Structure formats: structure tokens, C-alpha cells
Amino acid sequence: MALLEMERVEKIYGQGEVQVLALRGVDLEIEEGEFATVFGPSGSGKTTLLNLIGALDKPTGGTVKLNGCEIGQMSKNELAGLRRKDIGFIFQSYNLIPVLSAYENVEFALTIARKDRSREKKTQKVKDILRRVGLGDMMHRRPNQLSGGQKQRVAVARALVKEPRLILADEPTANLDSETSREVLEIMLRMNRELNTTFIFSTHDPMVMEYARRLLEIRDGMISRDERRS
Amino acid sequence: MYLLTIALRNLLRRRGRTFLIASILALAVIFFLFMESLMSGVMDTTFSNLVDFETPHIEVATGEFFARADDDQVLPPGESFIPDETVLAEIRAVEGFSALTPVLDISADFAAGKYEFPVMVRAIDPGTFGEVFKTGDYLVGGDFIEGDEPGVVIGEQLAGVFDLEVGDSYVLHLHGQRGAPVKLQGQVAGIVSVPNPDMNLRVVLMAREPAASAIRLDEASANRIMVRLENRDQAVSQAEVLGRKMEGSGLEARSYREAAEFLVSLEAWGYLETYFILALFLLVGAIGIISVMVLAAIERVKEIGMMKAMGLTEGEIVRVFVLEAAGVGAIGGAIGCLLGAVVVFFMETYGISMEAFLDLGALGVPIADRIYGAWNAFSFVVIFVFVVVVAVAASLVPAYWAARKDPVDAIQHR
Known part of the structure; x- marks a missing residue:
């Protein structure tokens, strides 16, 4: 069974006469361990697609099944539970909690996922993931004491620490220089290989597309190209 | 967390x-x-x-007397009674009982020189008054009432109004039975300065025997029995208990809080x-x-x-x-x-x-x-x-x- 199954998915924003058809009958399957990129021009529906995959939003029509669960039928709390355990998010503007240190931001994600109850194991896991993203010596810094690249690494660590089945990254390199972008992408690729975590990116960045093993082009709310690379 | x-x-x-x-x-x-x-x-x-100088924790009197006292009416001696042992025993049986003293409160006009001033004469039992009230501790001149001497103890403020000192003469026009005024004269035996302004100005203390005989009452007559308890917090509940016990006796009991509704x-x-x-x-x-x-x-x-x-x-x-x-x-x-x-x-x-x-x-x-x-x-x-x-x-x-x-x-x- 695929990790993600989307059938004839539609998403309409607005009401009455002012309606925007953001997705028009999208069919998509994503297998476990994929490293896929959704690209396309602005307003083509990339973010809408990611929001539906990430159980942040419900489709207007069609079905979205994540891990066998149809998100259109789930309550708010069930969706929160799904996101808590199985989905990690990485955003363009990092969205770290400013009052928590890098370590605490990552530990917070692990705590709310409620996957690891032992304090010692949790500490070990957080330290380990922060070392793996290259922040072993900066874990007690607050977000305002970190550079853009370092913040994005914390965001990556935060998304990975709970070992979700799926990580969604919305324009993760948009605020980073090319060298830092490459470093962050390398980390994500390594995690994909080591942990078999599925990554789906939404991007304009050609560098991200270089790394992707599956390219999904979206135009006018429909997937216009689906290309797999070896 | x-x-x-x-x-x-x-x-x-x-x-x-x-x-x-x-x-x-x-x-x-x-x-x-x-x-x-x-x-x-x-x-x-x-x-x-209030409790230490005016109305103690519980007071016992007739309903008519309480009504007149509450309306600030003249207190005639008609509502007086001679406390019998049954009543006193019931009062002593109240939880937290400490002491009791009978008093005879009579409306009067206090005169010295050419002026008169309305006061309340509180005729007391010198032997037990000090167990219920603390007035005696606030003596600033002369002596407090002892025995059946006819001298009065007045507040410092009343003394100031008439420019009186210990040993000066006074005249009291007591409202006697059937409203006839009864003249009583003597000397100021003591002056007190209590932290209760009303008691300093409007109350004249004297022994019960001369007051009662002046208005032709038995020397054991009283119109209130003042009761002190160990604790102020007990007053309301114990007044209720006592009130129930006294039903049918013609007497009522009330706490200082009922007496001071204002x-x-x-x-x-x-x-x-x-x-x-x-x-x-x-x-x-x-x-x-x-x-x-x-x-x-x-x-x-x-x-x-x-x-x-x-x-x-x-x-x-x-x-x-x-x-x-x-x-x-x-x-x-x-x-x-x-x-x-x-x-x-x-x-x-x-x-x-x-x-x-x-x-x-x-x-x-x-x-x-x-x-x-x-x-x-x-x-x-x-x-x-x-x-x-x-x-x-x-x-x-x-x-x-x-x-x-x-x-x-x-x-x-x-």
C-alpha cells in the first residue's frame, strides 16, 4: 500500500461567485522512502497540495489517504494526532519557537509526538539528531542567536526527531544561500537514505530539483508531469 | 511541562x-x-x-424594652424585672459563658449649673459589672462605683460639656414610673475616658440600689441582663439558643450584632x-x-x-x-x-x-x-x-x- 494516495482531489477556496479552483482532480501516489519535489509557477497549487498531504487542510472533493487514513473523514483532533506522530514540516521561514533553544525546539516536537517516554532516551535522541545536522555545539542557542542556515537545520532536526513517515518541506531553501542550501539538502537526503523517511518538497529552486528522485510538475491545479529518476 | x-x-x-x-x-x-x-x-x-463598654455579647430583656431601646425612645423603668434563679441558671448554661451582670437603664436629664443634657443612667451591680464591662479600667479621675454609694461615674466628654471634676455636684432627673420625673442629686465620684464616644458622652453610671429606690423599684430590679462569653464569635449562635430556651418567659435574648444593626x-x-x-x-x-x-x-x-x-x-x-x-x-x-x-x-x-x-x-x-x-x-x-x-x-x-x-x-x- 502506498504511503499517500490521492484520487480526483479538488480544492476550492472562497464562496459564492468568488471561487478559486486551486486543485482540479489530482491523482497521486507516493511510496514510502520517496524523495519527491513538487514544482511549478506561483499560484499553480503547490502549497495547497502540500497542505492536503500534510493533513493541514481537507479536500473539497476526492479522497486523500495518508497511511490508509482518509483525512477528509477525520476530526480536527484526529488530524492533529496524525500530524503529531506521522508528519514533519519544514517551512521556508523556519517557524521555530523563539522562546525555546535549538535543543528545546527539537525536544518539544519529540515530547508532543509522545513516541519516546524515557527522559534519557529522549535526551540522547535530541542530541544525536542535532549532531547529525551539524548543530552539536549550538544546541542551547535560541533561534535569534542562529543564522538562517542553522535555523533551517534546527527545523530539519525538529521534523526528523520524531521519526515521522513523511516530511513536507515548503520552499525549504528559499531563504538560504546556495552553499547552505546544498548542506541542508545533503542532510535531508542522508536522512532519507538512513531512516527511509519520505520527503516531499515544494520548490522553485533548481538545486532542490537536482536532488529529487521524482519530479512532479503542477500547473493550473493539475499534475502536468510526473518524472522518476534513478 | x-x-x-x-x-x-x-x-x-x-x-x-x-x-x-x-x-x-x-x-x-x-x-x-x-x-x-x-x-x-x-x-x-x-x-x-461596643461589647466592652455598651452592649456585651448577649443581652436579655423584654421584647418591649428592646423595641424602645432600638427606637431611641425614653427607657421607663416599667419594663424592669427581677431576674429569677431559673433565668440566671439558663444563661449560665450557655456555651462559652463567662460572666453576667444585671443593669437598670433609665432615661434621664443630667444637669449641672443651668444646663441639662439627655443621658442614659445605667444603674449597675458593682460586684459583677467589672466582669462583663471594662469601663472601670479606663478611670482617669476619682473612684469607680463600689457598694451602694450614690456617686456617679461619667465620661470625660460629658464632664467636659459641664466642666465637671471629681467631687462636683450634679442633678439627675430620672424618668420614673408613669413618666413622673424623679430628682436625684449627688457628686461625681469618678470620670472615665473610654474609647467609645457614645459612652463617654451619654451614659452615667451609678449603683443600682440608690437608682432603684429613687424610682421606687426593688433594689434587685433590672431591665437588662448583660452576658459576656469567652468568644465574640459564639454570640450569635448562643443568643439564638438562649432565645429558644426563654420562649414563654417573657424575656428575649439577642446578640450584640442584633443590638447594633446600624x-x-x-x-x-x-x-x-x-x-x-x-x-x-x-x-x-x-x-x-x-x-x-x-x-x-x-x-x-x-x-x-x-x-x-x-x-x-x-x-x-x-x-x-x-x-x-x-x-x-x-x-x-x-x-x-x-x-x-x-x-x-x-x-x-x-x-x-x-x-x-x-x-x-x-x-x-x-x-x-x-x-x-x-x-x-x-x-x-x-x-x-x-x-x-x-x-x-x-x-x-x-x-x-x-x-x-x-x-x-x-x-x-x-
Whole structure:
């Protein structure tokens, strides 16, 4: 069974006469361990697609099944539970909690996922993931004491620490220089290989597309190209 | 635990704002503690001065006598009785009983020179009066009443009105039986200065035997039996118990609180006023908290979106805001309690003189000296909890507003 199954998915924003058809009958399957990129021009529906995959939003029509669960039928709390355990998010503007240190931001994600109850194991896991993203010596810094690249690494660590089945990254390199972008992408690729975590990116960045093993082009709310690379 | 950590650290994000709102709440707490201490002190002194010099914990008399006394009517000796042993035994059996003394209160006009002044003559039993009242301890001149001597003891204020000293002569026109005035004259035996203005000015104490015989009553006659208990708090319940026991005897029992309905109302009004002003302060504080929480929710909308994306439920996000508001309330409450304790300490130690502001005696409040505050640890606990509860209640609407934001809109700050 695929990790993600989307059938004839539609998403309409607005009401009455002012309606925007953001997705028009999208069919998509994503297998476990994929490293896929959704690209396309602005307003083509990339973010809408990611929001539906990430159980942040419900489709207007069609079905979205994540891990066998149809998100259109789930309550708010069930969706929160799904996101808590199985989905990690990485955003363009990092969205770290400013009052928590890098370590605490990552530990917070692990705590709310409620996957690891032992304090010692949790500490070990957080330290380990922060070392793996290259922040072993900066874990007690607050977000305002970190550079853009370092913040994005914390965001990556935060998304990975709970070992979700799926990580969604919305324009993760948009605020980073090319060298830092490459470093962050390398980390994500390594995690994909080591942990078999599925990554789906939404991007304009050609560098991200270089790394992707599956390219999904979206135009006018429909997937216009689906290309797999070896 | 993490929600608490986030909430507490959020408090420090906008220190100025947190401090401002906490200060308003602290002001409310200080005001409340000051007023509560003042009210407790005033009422404690008021009732002590009432119980120690005027009306003790329980008084027993006929219903007609109580009605006349309450209406400030002339007290004729017609409602007098000779307390029998059964009645006295019932009074002594009251829980917490300490002492009793019979008195004969008679309306009179006090004259010295060419002036007259309406007073109440309290004819006392010198042997037991001191066990119930403390008037004797406040003698400033002469001697207190002993035996059946005809001399009177008057208050310093009454002495001042007539420019009397110990040994000076007086004339009393007692309202005798059937309204006929009875003239009684003698000398001032002693002058007292009690902290109850009414007793200082309007009461003349004398031995019961000469007063009773002047108005042709048996020397054992009394129209009130004054009862002192070990504890003021027992008065109301024990007066009720005694009242039930005396049903059918023609006598009634009532506590000092029933006898001083005006003071009880004053106490209620005082507290009502305190709570009203407290409510105004807290309303300002609550509005402040609502504004702070709304601003915080707007400022942190992306953060809220991220938290929801990470899987936090609406309830958990509400908790972050509520904990933060509780923190503001706790800081305000703690500062208020600390500063309030200093204020109450000064109130209790040094008190304040109300002379410059108002004449309490003229208002019918039996206090002639400074007003002292009183400690009430329970008030500190109550106001602290109350302020935190108000802060939490004020945060609920903005907290739910923030928590219900759509995660997609929140992340994109729409």
C-alpha cells in the first residue's frame, strides 16, 4: 500500500461567485522512502497540495489517504494526532519557537509526538539528531542567536526527531544561500537514505530539483508531469 | 511541562507589557488588602468598643424594652424585672459563658449649673459589672462605683460639656414610673475616658440600689441582663439558643450584632464598597489581559500555525495562553500580596488617625482613637487566587480565538 494516495482531489477556496479552483482532480501516489519535489509557477497549487498531504487542510472533493487514513473523514483532533506522530514540516521561514533553544525546539516536537517516554532516551535522541545536522555545539542557542542556515537545520532536526513517515518541506531553501542550501539538502537526503523517511518538497529552486528522485510538475491545479529518476 | 515552559518564557517576551498589567493587578490586590485590613480593624475595634463598654455579647430583656431601646425612645423603668434563679441558671448554661451582670437603664436629664443634657443612667451591680464591662479600667479621675454609694461615674466628654471634676455636684432627673420625673442629686465620684464616644458622652453610671429606690423599684430590679462569653464569635449562635430556651418567659435574648444593626449594615456597606472598587480595578486588569492576549495571539500567529502543524490540539494551544495569563495574574498577585503585607503591617503597627477626615463618633461608630488594621491571612490567599482566576477568565476568549485559527492561514499569517 502506498504511503499517500490521492484520487480526483479538488480544492476550492472562497464562496459564492468568488471561487478559486486551486486543485482540479489530482491523482497521486507516493511510496514510502520517496524523495519527491513538487514544482511549478506561483499560484499553480503547490502549497495547497502540500497542505492536503500534510493533513493541514481537507479536500473539497476526492479522497486523500495518508497511511490508509482518509483525512477528509477525520476530526480536527484526529488530524492533529496524525500530524503529531506521522508528519514533519519544514517551512521556508523556519517557524521555530523563539522562546525555546535549538535543543528545546527539537525536544518539544519529540515530547508532543509522545513516541519516546524515557527522559534519557529522549535526551540522547535530541542530541544525536542535532549532531547529525551539524548543530552539536549550538544546541542551547535560541533561534535569534542562529543564522538562517542553522535555523533551517534546527527545523530539519525538529521534523526528523520524531521519526515521522513523511516530511513536507515548503520552499525549504528559499531563504538560504546556495552553499547552505546544498548542506541542508545533503542532510535531508542522508536522512532519507538512513531512516527511509519520505520527503516531499515544494520548490522553485533548481538545486532542490537536482536532488529529487521524482519530479512532479503542477500547473493550473493539475499534475502536468510526473518524472522518476534513478 | 513544555506548554508551561513556553507560557512562562512568553511572559518575558514583552516584559514591559507583562509588568504593566501585573502592576494594575498588584494595585487591585494592595487596595483590597488595605481596605480589608482597615475594615477588619475598624469593625474589630467597633465591636470590641461596643461589647466592652455598651452592649456585651448577649443581652436579655423584654421584647418591649428592646423595641424602645432600638427606637431611641425614653427607657421607663416599667419594663424592669427581677431576674429569677431559673433565668440566671439558663444563661449560665450557655456555651462559652463567662460572666453576667444585671443593669437598670433609665432615661434621664443630667444637669449641672443651668444646663441639662439627655443621658442614659445605667444603674449597675458593682460586684459583677467589672466582669462583663471594662469601663472601670479606663478611670482617669476619682473612684469607680463600689457598694451602694450614690456617686456617679461619667465620661470625660460629658464632664467636659459641664466642666465637671471629681467631687462636683450634679442633678439627675430620672424618668420614673408613669413618666413622673424623679430628682436625684449627688457628686461625681469618678470620670472615665473610654474609647467609645457614645459612652463617654451619654451614659452615667451609678449603683443600682440608690437608682432603684429613687424610682421606687426593688433594689434587685433590672431591665437588662448583660452576658459576656469567652468568644465574640459564639454570640450569635448562643443568643439564638438562649432565645429558644426563654420562649414563654417573657424575656428575649439577642446578640450584640442584633443590638447594633446600624453597625452591621455599615460593615456590610464597607465591604460592598471595597468589593466594588476591587471589581473596578480588576476590570481594568482584565481588559489589560484581554488586550495583551489578543496582541500576543496576533504577534504569534505563525507560531500558533506551526504548533498546530506539529500536532498540538486547540485545547493545548488554549492552555499555553491560559498559563501565560495565569502567570501575569500570579506575578501581579504576588507583588500585590508582598506590598500589601507591608501596608497591612504599617496599618496594624501604627494605624491611622481618622480625625482629620471624619468624626466617627458623630457617625455612630464607637471609635474615639486611631484606627488600626488587622491581619487576615485568608484574605491574602483569597485575593491571590481570585486575581489568578480573573486573569485566566479574561484570557479564555483570546486564547480560543488564537487556538481556532486555521493552521494553513496561521502559517501564512493570513
